[in-house]
Amino acid sequence: SAGAGFSASISQSKLNFRYQELRNGTKNFDTSNKLGQGSYGTVYKAVLPDGREVAVKRLFLNTRQWIDQFLNEVDLINCLHHKNLVKLLGRSTDGPESLLVYEYYFNKSLDQIIFDHSRAKVLHWEKRLDIIQGVAEGLSYLHEESEIRIIHRDIKASNVLLDDNFKPKITDFGRARSFAEGLIHLSTGVAGTLGYMAPEYVFHGHLTEKVDLYSFGVLILEVVTGQRCSSEVGSQGRKSFLARVCN
Structure with a gap:
């Protein structure tokens, strides 16, 4: 089993x-x-x-x-x-x-720091760059270097933990999927967090490494701007996070 x-x-x-x-x-x-x-x-x-x-x-x-x-x-x-x-x-x-x-990681999750104005000050640009690079290295390992090819499917700020030195640790593999060698994509039910999910995955359910890369791109924007991808949408009548960034 x-x-x-x-x-x-x-x-x-x-x-x-x-x-x-x-x-x-x-x-x-x-x-x-x-x-x-x-x-x-x-x-x-x-x-x-x-x-x-x-x-x-x-x-x-x-x-x-x-x-x-x-x-x-x-x-x-x-x-x-x-x-x-x-x-x-x-x-x-x-x-x-x-x-x-x-x-257990003392600094908890990335979202609890970058979206808190008082705490975010500890993350100067060099540390933010280190966090982005560390997450990229973790994803590269999952996609290309581990014994099994894995798509995480839920890369987001709350799933990046920070140790005592603010080094990132990707967590929460409950939604992850492994790929057999040679497969181009998996057709699967959509799972993830709104705002971080690639549009083509939401519409067609085709799972590839690009799903994680899209989420990682949104995460980078959050780390740089200090703004949540899910904030100021809908009832407030404002543009979505990505639309505002692209403009």
Whole structure:
């Protein structure tokens, strides 16, 4: 079954986390420890009994669809090793719900800095360029250098974490898809975040690396301008983010 390979190796002590310890470490998933939301779950900061800080992802619902995405992330990210991708530490399966455990990054996600006027000041142009380059290197690895060819499908500011030195780490692989060698594109259901999705993917459902590249282009504009791609649209009667930038 999906995730079976990783399930076998998860029994190793360094990859296996006890549910109760993670629950206690998040103070029973208290909102004060909430770090953000992924494509199918909420992420919390947890402090383990030994004092180590980790990030814990909890499913929204324990339905077949969410569990499939959970196992998809486990399978994919367990095969990936790159300095600009988030590191999976393990998971917990001994409780009433399955949890993923990742490295915790002090500066949290990129969106929490670049869209906050007071915090954005710490990101001078050199650091912003480093973030853009780091995300590009992570995508290049996913598309061309890893053992399996992977399209992330949800590149956005909230899915880029920043470590103590503001180095970027791409996270949230629940919507990612792998390609067999030689395929030009996949025909699949559309998934992603409005504002970041390539128009041709939305209309035709043809998945290629260009889907990630379009999202990456929007992300670059956000990093440079400090404006959200989804802001000031619709009811306010203003031009969309991309229309304003292009003008």
